Amino acid sequence: xxxxxxxxxxxxxxxxxxxxxxxxxxxxxxxxxxxxxxxxxxxxxxxxxxxxxxxxxxxxxxxxxxxxxxxxxxxxxxxxxxxxxxxxxxxxxxxxxxxxxxxxxxxxxxxxxxxxxxxxxxxxxxxxxxxxxxxxxxxxxxxxxxxxxxxxxxxxxxxxxxxxxxxxxxxxxxxxxxxxxxxxxxxxxx
Numbered sequence: 755x756x757x758x759x760x761x762x763x764x765x766x767x768x769x770x771x772x773x774x775x776x777x778x779x780x781x782x783x784x785x786x787x788x789x790x791x792x793x794x795x796x797x798x799x800x801x802x803x804x805x806x807x808x809x810x811x812x813x814x815x816x817x818x819x820x821x822x823x824x825x826x827x828x829x830x831x832x833x834x835x836x837x838x839x840x841x842x843x844x845x846x847x848x849x850x851x852x853x854x855x856x857x858x859x860x861x862x863x864x865x866x867x868x869x870x871x872x873x874x875x876x877x878x879x880x881x882x883x884x885x886x887x888x889x890x891x892x893x894x895x896x897x898x899x900x901x902x903x904x905x906x907x908x909x910x911x912x913x914x915x916x917x918x919x920x921x922x923x924x925x926x927x928x929x930x931x932x933x934x935x936x937x938x939x940x941x942x943x944x
Contacts, residue, residue, distance in 0.1 A: 826925035
């Protein structure tokens with residue numbers, strides 16, 4: 755008579771969803787997110803987030819900017835993406851074909867995003883707007899921002915980093931993630 759196999763106890767490593775091998779030059783950080791397969795609402799899991807092409811996430815994970823600055827930067831990126839989807843210019847170099855699609859009309863959300871971006875440009879000024887655009891939209895680092903302007907010393911890199919943090923403070927205030935700084939009453943009474 756054949757022997758019956760014993761059942762093994764449940765092994766939790768079988769259902770381990772963590773990445774075991776990471777690419778060689780990956781830049782990742784651990785973040786806690788909602789568990790999409792969780793049984794209870796509010797269950798959290800630790801996931802790896804790539805910070806290689808995202809300077810804002812890299813600054814946030816290294817605690818160089820706070821949560822309000824991070825959320826203000828993400829709100830700016832969201833507005834930029836909404837506004838960018840608008841009507842495109844007609845490319846006269848392409849061959850005309852019958853049955854081409856009509857251009858999409860501007861939606862109300864896109865119009866509001868453009869209006870917010872215009873107000874942000876007024877708040878930050880030309881230099882601040884360009885710096886924020888280079889970092890948040892184009893994904894450049896402070897060193898790349900300096901190199902593009904021909905300013906490659908560490909002092910300029912530090913200046914751009916401080917100026918970018920000031921711009922993120924303004925974005926956080928603009929989008930309502932931070933309260934405006936209060937001026938002490940004693941300093942006004944001199």
